[in-house]
Amino acid sequence: MTPNSAMQPNHRLTHHLLLILLGLMLLASLIHWGLRAQVQERVEQKLYDQSVTLLRQLNQQLQTDLKEVRSDLLYLTDQARQNGLTQPQPSDQAIARTSIAFKAFSKYKRRYDQVRFLDAEGMERVRVNANQGQPTIVPTDQLQSKAHRYYFTETIGLPSGAIYTSPFDLNVEHGEVELPLKPMLRLASPVSDAQSNKRGIVILNYLGRHLLNDFLALTRDYPGRTYLLNSEGRYLLSPNKLQEWNFMFPDSPQVGFAQDHPLIWSQITQRGIASSRTAEGRFVHLRMRLPNSQSSLSSGCQNCEFVLILQIPESLLETQIDQEMAHQYPLLGLFFLILGAVLIFLTFNREKRRLSELQIQHLNQEIADERDLFIGGPTVVIHWRNEFGWPIDYISSNVEPLLGYTAEEFQSGELSLSSIVAPSYLQQLIQENEAAQTDSRSWFERKPYQLVSADGRRLWIQDTTSVIRDSAGHITHFYAYISDISPLKQAEEKLQRSHHYIQNVVDTIADPTLVINIDTYRLEIANSAARQTYCGGASIDAEMTCHRLSHKREVPCSGEHDPCPIELIRKTKAPARVIHKHFDSHGKVIYAEVSATPIFDDTGERVVQIIESHRDITHHVEMEQQLTQLAATDRLTQVFNRMKFDDELVEQIEWAKQQQSALGLIMFDIDHFKRINDNHGHDVGDRVLQEAVAVVQKRIRKSDVLARWGGEEFMIITPLADLAVVETVAEDLRKAIAQHQFPQVGRITASFGASMLHPDDDARALIKRVDQALYRSKREGRNRTTVSP
Incomplete structure (x- = not known):
């Protein structure tokens, strides 16, 4: 029986089990894919419908808020006319009546920071300040001219009944943003007399926090992300509070939604509800125009727009899909567990007996085949029992040229395996045998060990050992083929002595010096100066790379300002010199002049190593920086x-x-x-x-x-x-x-x-x-x- 025929039943069993596993996996994948596609479509539609409904509610609420402000403004302009402020020179009584009316209005409404009337020259004639819910009329001597302010010049040129709307921003006092933040929207309308002559304007400073609070109240329970933007795409409300109103602070990053999401912003070009999708999720948006009494708005109303955006992140979609799918997984899992268990049980029982018989036959045949294969060659075949002393049942006759013992000496019981193992390695072999028993391994490779020959020489041995077990799983026999690796060990010892010599030489160099593998960037040699500088004298890890040692980072240096000498040598195969910023063992910056020299292989063509020397020039660099600073x-x-x-x-x-x-x-x-x-x-x-x-x-x-x-x-x-x-x-x-x-x-x-x-x-x-x-x-x-x- 050949080894292939002996292993055929085992392969067949494995093949059957793999087919069962693959079939179950394919079936599970198809069911899971189909079910998840249905759930995804249902969840995504539900979130989209929820977003559209919320946008309509927000649009209606914001329009309602602003229509109320517009209505208040038109009411106040009518009050100004009725109280006589349209006269060329309004009387003190007219101004007093208007002031009292404006004060009562401000106290009742409680949503305006200021209510003012400015005459046709831009002079304040009536001003009522909210004063934290206790409105006050500003005395005449404290009224100011606003003739050059943008809201006056924009409004005074509008036709009667038109409304000017300012940009929605933060209130500014004495050139600085007022704290706490006070969002403000200014609406103004001209006041004309019966002959349509402009006699002034009424202006309301609307406290925008009312509008924002309505927005937040409606979006509180929305699972996605909500944005309120101005017409330029700047953040008024955002999930990231640091982004809100950043356009009002010159020192803040001047970015908005238009810069953060340029693709989405480019698609928000018309009014009405629309949606866009990117890798970040689905965005449902609405560009909302502020209400105005004129079909053609004034020049100030290029800002009369809000953009409402609701984002359904991919993470939210995946989370809700996973929650839906979680209810299906137990039933699917139970079904496939029962199906898989039944199929595996039937397949395993059918093959178990035949597999056991063929395995025994295979092991016996393998011993005979290996004995015939290695007899007369350099590798010795050995078969021994797992008993005290490790008695040998069979050993190939080529053991005599290797160790000087005859095969008969072992097979007669005169010698055993334990009697020729060097005493210092006997415990190693015992531990490896115990590990094979514990790990249930069928074969393993031993660490190199020594056997004592007939003439007393110690030979280095490398072997691969196979295990034979009884029905209870206990090891009864071992068989192995052993090879003499003494020449390799001798060469290894010479290489270690050579390495120690080179290490002693480079340790005499005062500057940090490294020998680096050009392919892996790992250090092969580092002198004592390098260890002292970069590791505080501690030993260096065998896996240490040059960039981890000197730069304290995980990637090699690169680029024009941080050139890598290794890359330069790869291109030119010539020595290189660069200036680097390194860090010592305490994290202190060191400016080093790095001189790198290539080491070639035996052909003289391929660079295999780099020798680097690091000269500390920190003092010179710092002096140059100080001189540059002084010069500028x-x-x-x-x-x-x-x-x-x-x-x-x-x-x-x-x-x-x-x-x-x-x-x-x-x-x-x-x-x-x-x-x-x-x-x-x-x-x-x-x-x-x-x-x-x-x-x-x-x-x-x-x-x-x-x-x-x-x-x-x-x-x-x-x-x-x-x-x-x-x-x-x-x-x-x-x-x-x-x-x-x-x-x-x-x-x-x-x-x-x-x-x-x-x-x-x-x-x-x-x-x-x-x-x-x-x-x-x-x-x-x-x-x-x-x-x-």
């Missing part, structure tokens, strides 16, 4: 000096032209600075410059660049800012300096000039235009801002 910084004010500013402006202009983005430049000069030096001394003048820089730095963005141009003149580069923003920044800075109290000097002023980068500008042209704008501010009386488009 104005010593008095600690901002960029003129030389650094010139370089930065050229780079910013080049970048703006490449990106086709806006770039502004502001120049300002401290007015009458020479008088400060003459009257108070240069020390005080220096402190004024330092204080002025501090005032400016608190009010510009992190992306803006402030530099001292010379003397009391300063420059500010404002990337990604249009003309309106640049003018606002310059004017805010001018006011901040004028309002600041400077020690020993008091209040001072500054003149500002600003301009934008033109397509054909270079740095000189832009600076010249800004300088001319500053000159006009000086010429026209100082303490003013001039903007050159």
Whole structure:
């Protein structure tokens, strides 16, 4: 009987079991796939229907809220007419009646921060402040002109009955966002007399928190994610609270839904409920137009839109599908468990007896075949009993050339296996036999051990041992074929001695030195300086790589700013030298000059190893960085000096032209600075410059660049800012300096000039235009801002 025929029943049983398993798996997969597809369709439709219903409710609620505000506004404009405010010169009694009516209205409604009437010149004639539920009428001497505010200029030009709606944003007081946050929506409508002459406007500051609370109340129980956006895709409400109102804070990341989900935003182009799908899930959205009394809205109403978005994340869909499927799994599992158990039981019983008989025949035949195969060859075949002393039943005759013993000496019982095993390895063999019994293994490979030959020599042996068991599973016999590996062990010992020699040599090198495998990046040798620097003198793990040792990370270095010398040598097969930032055993940064040299194989073609030497140049690098910082910084004010500013402006202009983005430049000069030096001394003048820089730095963005141009003149580069923003920044800075109290000097002023980068500008042209704008501010009386488009 051949080994193949002996193992055929076992293969057949395995084959049958695999067919049963594969059949059950295929059937289970088909049932599961079909059932899950049905559940997915049902769950997804349910979530979509829920989202559409909620969007309609939100749309209706928000429209209702805003229609009520519109109705209130039109009511107040009518009140202004009835109380006589449409007269060219309203009487004090008319103003008083209107003030009392506005106050009563504010107290009753409790959703407006301010209720105002402005005359045709933009002067406040009536203003009622909410005052936390206790409305107050603002005295006449505290009323202000709003003639230049955007909401007045936009509203006064509208026809009678039209409504201007401002952007929905946060309330700003004295140039800063009011805390706690106060969302605000301003609605205004013109007031005309009987001859349709404009006599002023009524404006309501609507507390947007009422609108937002209604939105949150309706979406509280929605399982997905909800977003409320303005017309530009900026977050008003978001699952991530850090994203809300970020467009109101220049230092915050200026991103919105349009940037986070550009594909979805591009599909929200028309009103009405629609849906889109991406890898993040399904988005159901509605673009909602604010109500207005005119069919054609004013210019202010490009912001009269909200975008409502409900997201059904893939994770939510999968969770609800899994919950639905969880109810089906027990029945499916029980069905397949019973079916599988019945099929396996029937198949196993049919093959069990035949398999047992064939296995015994196979083992006997295998012993005979291996004996015939190895007899006369270099490998010795041995068969012994698992009894005391390990008596040998059979050993091939080629044992004599190997160990000097005859086969008859073993088979007669004069020698046993335990009698020729070197004493120091006897316990190893006993433990390996016990492990085979415990693990129920049919064969195993032993660790190398030594046998004692007839002439007393110790030979290194490697063997593969098979196990024979009785019906109870106990080991009764072993058989193995053993080979002499003494030459291999001797070569291994020589290699270890050579390695120790090389290690001793590299340990004498003062700089950290490594020998690295080019394929795996693992360290093959590291000298004592490397161990001391990177491991605090501790030993290095055998699996340690060069990047884990020196860079303290799991991936190799790469790229222009962190070049890998190994990659350079792979390409050029020539020595390489780079500067790297390493970390010592305490995490301290070390700048190292890495010199790497390739080691080739015997052919001289393939690089197999790299020798790296790391020279510590931290002191030189830190000195260069300090010199660079000193060269770029104005010593008095600690901002960029003129030389650094010139370089930065050229780079910013080049970048703006490449990106086709806006770039502004502001120049300002401290007015009458020479008088400060003459009257108070240069020390005080220096402190004024330092204080002025501090005032400016608190009010510009992190992306803006402030530099001292010379003397009391300063420059500010404002990337990604249009003309309106640049003018606002310059004017805010001018006011901040004028309002600041400077020690020993008091209040001072500054003149500002600003301009934008033109397509054909270079740095000189832009600076010249800004300088001319500053000159006009000086010429026209100082303490003013001039903007050159």
